[in-house]
Amino acid sequence: MKKGISLFLALAATAVVAASAQANHRTVASASAGVSCNSTFTLPFVTPLTGGAAFLGQEQMSWASYAVKTLAKSYGLKIKLVGGDTPVEQGATPAQDLAQKYVGDKSVVAILGPSTSGAVAASTQTYFAAGIAHLSPSATRTDLTKTVGGVKEGTPAFFRDVPGDYIQGPSDANFMIKNLKVKKVVIMDFQEPYSLGLASAVETTLKAAGVSTIRLSAPNTTTDYSAYVTKVPSDADIVFFPTQKPADAQTFAQQLLEQGKKAKVFGGDGSNDSTAFKVPGSYVSNFAPDITGIPADKALVAGWQKANPGKTVGSFGPPAYGAAQILMSAIHLACKADHGVIKSRRDVLRKVKQVSIKNWILGGTFKWSTKSNDPLNAKFYIFQIQQNGSYKLVG
Amino acid sequence: MDTFIQLTVDALTLGSVYALIALGYTLVYGVLKLLNFAHGDVFMVGTFIGFGVLQLLGGAASPNVPVWALITIITLAAMGGCAILGVVIERFAYRPLRDAPRIAPLISALGVSFFLANSMQLLFGATPRTYNTFEIGNGELYFKGFDIGNVRVPLLRIITIGAAFALMVALYILVNKTRTGKAMRATSYDREAAEMMGIDINRVIRFTFILGSALAGAAGVMFALRVPTTVAIGFVAGLKGFTAAVIGGIGSIPGAMAGGLILGFAESYTQGYVSTKWSDLVVFSILVAFMIFRPQGLLGRADIRKV
C-alpha cells in the first residue's frame, strides 16, 4: 500500500506541475511588448456562474457570448470570451484570484464585469493598479462610482452601463408617491447587497415624503414567504419587493391574493421577467423598456432566442450584451489610435469613456455621464402587469 | 386574531413539510445511527422530479389530466424516484461503511450531499423552477377553500397538510402494525441482536431508506407546489429537517412528527410576532438549548452507552 502511495504522490506531483506549467508559458509580464490587434484578445467575464447567484451569471453569459459572436467581426477583432466564476458564497477570494490571473495574461486588455458589487469591491484596486478597464453590467452599489459618506469603493477604471441604486431607489419611490399616492408601504429586503441597497434608498425617500413604511427583512434562503405576507397590513398599498428572482415575486404576489390582501407587489429590475412574474396589477421597474418591445432590437432578440432555445429574455442579460459591445468598441478605438498594436492596457481604458453607441440594445443612444462612470441620463421605467400578463409602460 | 389564525395555518403547512423531512432523518438514524446529511438533497431532487413529470403531463396551465390526478401522479413519481435514489445512495455510499468508525459514514454523507447538489446544478442549471400552481384551473387551488373567521384556508394548503398527515398515519401503521415495521424497530434497538434473530438487516435498512426517501420526495412536491425550487435548497431544507428531528427526539417517529410541527410553529410565530430577521437565530437557539439540556429531544430515548 505504501508503495502505491509513493507512486500516487509522484504522479500527483507531476500532474500538478505539468498542468500548471501549461498555465505559465503565456504569463511572463513584459511591459514593453504590445498586443497586435490581429491576435485574439481574451475577454474575461467575471460573474457568478455557480452558487446562489448562478442564474444571474448564466443569463448574462449567454448574452455576452451572443454579443461576441455577432459583433466581434464588425469591429475587426478576434475575441475569445472566457468565464471567471465568482460564486457569492466564496466572498472576495475568487474575484481576487481571477484578477491576478487576468492581470498576468497579456491577451487581456479589458474585463467584462465583475457582475456582483462585492466582487468589484474586492478586485477593482488590482485592476486599477494594472490599468485595466472593467465594465460591469449589474453591479449597482452606489458607492462604486460615487462617494457616499466619504467612502468611494470604486476606482476610475470601473465603469457600469446600468444606473446605480441611487437612481432606481428614488425613482421607484417617487413613482409610488406621485402616481400611486401611497400612504403605507411595506419594504422587504433579503439580507444581501442588492436588495439592501435598493430597500434603503426607497425607504429614505418614502420616509422623507411622510409615507408610513414597514421594513421586513427575510433571510436570503427564504422560499416560503407566508409569514411575511401575514405581516403585511391589510391597509398597505404596496409591497416593495427588490428580489433578483422573478419567481419569488410571483409567489409573493400570489400569496398576497391568497390571503386577500389588497397590497400590490412592486418589483425592482431583478424581477423583470414576463414569463415568471405575471400577476396582474403588480409593478416592475427596469432601467430599460422591455427590449422585446424595441423595434430596433427585434432581429437581435430573435437571433438570441434562436441561439438559446427555450430560454426567456430576462433583464440581467441585455446589459451584458451592451457592456460587451462597449468594450469591443473601446478596443477597436484603441486599435485605430495605436495603429494596430495596443501598447498598453491604459490605452483601452482611456477610450472607454469615448464610446457612444447609437441604437443601443437598451434603447436610444448610449453615452457616458461626464460626472461619473455611469451612463448619462439614466432613468428607470416603471411597468404595470396587465390582465393578459404583458408589461405596460406607466412611468 | 386573524393574524393568529393565519400564522397557525402557515405553521401547520410549514410544519407538515418539515415533519416529512424529519421523518426521513429519524428513520435512518434509528436503524443505522447515521445522520444522513444527503437527505436534504434527496428532497431537492424530489422537487425536480415533480417538475419534470408535471411538464410531461402538459404543465400547469393545460394539464392533460384532471387536477387531482395531476397532483397524485407527480407526488407518486417523486416518491418513487427519491426512493430509488435513496436505495442507491445507501447501497454504495453507506453500506461499505457500516462497520467503520461512526465518523466515516457521516463524512461520506457530506460528500454525497455535495455531489448531489452540484450534479443537479451541472445538469439542470441554476434557474428556479416553478410548478405554476396558480395557473391550475385559474387559480382554483388558491381561491377555493373554507374559511375560519376572516381567514380563508385555500385548497392548496389543505392538500399539503392533509397529504402530510395521511402519509404520517400510513407510516405509523407501517412501522407499528406490520412485520417489516417490527423488524425495523428491532434493528433500531439493537442491530446485532436483530441479526442474530434472523432478521435480514440489509433488507430492513433498504426498506428504511425507501420509506425515508419516499417521504422526502412527497415533501418535495408539497413544498414545490407553493414555492419555486432551485438546486440550492437542499442544504437549508436538510438543516431544518434535522433540527425538527432532533427537537422531537431523533430515533422516535412520533418525535419527528412533533418536532416538525414545533419547528413550523416556532418559525411562523417568531416571524409573525417577534422579528423576521432573527427568526433563524431563535429557531437555532431553541435547538442548541435542547441539545445541551435534553439531548434526547422531547420524545426520544436517552442514549445509554453500554461499556
Added chain:
Amino acid sequence: MTDSTPHSSDTPASGPAVGQDEWVARHAERRLMRGGPLAAMEERLRAIPWWAWLTLFVGVMCLLPALSSSGYVRRVGFDTVLYMMLALGLNVVVGWGGLLDLGYVAFYGLGAYSYALLDSNQFHLHLPAYAAIPAVVAIGAIAGFLLGLPSRRLHGDYLAIVTLFFLQLFQTIATNGDSIFGHNVTGGAFGIFTVTPLHAFGHTLVVQHSGVFAVSYYYLALAFFAVIYVALRFVNLSRTGRAWRSLREDPLAAEAMGMPVNALKLMSFAFGAAIAALTGTLFASLSASVLPLTFYFVLLITVYTMVILGGSGSQRGVVLGALVIGPLLELLRDPNKSRVIFYIALVAGLLFAFRLSRRLGLVAVATLALGFVCRAIAGAIHHSWVAGSAKGGFQHVLSYWLIIPRHLAGWIPPVTYIGVIGVALALTLVRGRLRLALLPPTLYLAAFVWDNVMLTQPDPARYIVLGLILIALMIIRPNGLLGERRVEIV
C-alpha cells in the same frame, strides 16, 4: 498494544519498550522489510528528521515566486498556504482530539471579522499588526473554548449537529449584524469592506504592486505556517498530545484512566479555533473586505476533504492534502487544464489499481480500440458528431479518439451522466472477468461525459470531483494518504 504514536525519527530501532509484545511491535518493521527498493527508500526517507523536511518544504515554497512572476501563481500559492494552515488547525480538532467539528470555518470567519473590526473604518480602529494579531488569536481561542463548553457532554453525531448549528449561527449573526441593538457591527450582508492591510511601526504590508500580488504576503503566510507547524509538533509530542491521542482512541478508557477529558476537549477546540482565527487575520488583511458567505458550507467541505485526503491525525498528511486539493480546485476551473488532469488521473488510477500487469495492458488496449471504433462509427453516421473540438491543442488530438460532437442534444447530458454513474456503480458490484470486460466501455463513457458535459461547466464539475473524492476516500482508504488506520473500539 499497537504503537500508535506518529512515526517519528526518534523511534528506537532497538527492542520494543517495556510492556510491549515484541512480535507485535516488530510488525511494522517486518511489513517494511517485505518491500523492495522502494521500501528501502522509504525507510531512508523516514529516517530524515521532521525539521529537515519542514525546512526543505518551506524552502521549496519560498522559491515559487522566483519560478514565476505571475501574480496569479503567487496568489494561488498564498491561498494554498492558507488552506494548509486551516487544515493543520482542523487536524488538531478532528485528527488529534477525535471531535467532529463541523463549525470550524466559523472560527476562520470570526478571526477575519475580528481583524476587520480592529483594523477598518467600521469602528475607526487601526491597530498595528503586533496588537491586532495576538488579539484575534486570543478571541479565537476564547470562542473555541466557549463552543467547547456546551459540547463537553456530547459525542459523535450530536457534537456534529451542534457545531454545524454554530456555523449557521455565525452566518446568521454576521449577515444580520448591521442592526444589533441599533449598531452596525458586522456590516450585514455587505460585509466590512474598508479593512486595512497589516501594518506595524509605520510600514504597511502592501498587497499588490501595479496589480500584481506582492510576495511579502506570501512569505508572511509561509512564516506563520512554519511557526504553527513547529508549535503543533511540539504540542503533539508533549503530554497534551499523548492525552489527546488517548482521548481519540477510546474516550471511555481515557476517562477511566484519569485523563481530564473535558479539559482536553476544550483545549482541542481552543487550539483549533486559535489557528483558524490567525488564518482569518491573514485572509482579511489582504482581502480588504470580509463577507459572511465566504465562511460557509463549501469552504467547510473543502477543508475537510484536505484533512481526510491527507490523513487526519498526521500533520504531514494534512499539509499534503491541502497541497493537492488547493491548486487542484483552482486548476480545474480551466477546461483545458481540467482535461489534462482527467487523463493523468485516469492513467494514474489504472496504474494504481492494476500495477504493471498484463491486465493493465489489456484494459488500455481495449479502451483505445473501443474508442477508435466508436469514433469511426460516429464519424461515419454524421460528420458533425465528431466535429466539436477546437482547432489545435490537446482537445483536437483527443478528438481522434473521443467522440466530441458539435452540438449536444438536450437529453444527452443527463442521460450519459446518470449512465456513467450507473455503470461505474455496477462495476463495483461485479468481479473478475466481467469487471474487466466492463471497464473499457465505462472509461470511454466517462471520458465522453467529462469532455462534453462536465467541462462545459467546470465550476460545478470541480465540486463534483471534490464530493466524489470524499466518498471514495471514506470507502477505500479512510485514513487518507499518510494517516494511520484506526480501529474504533465500541
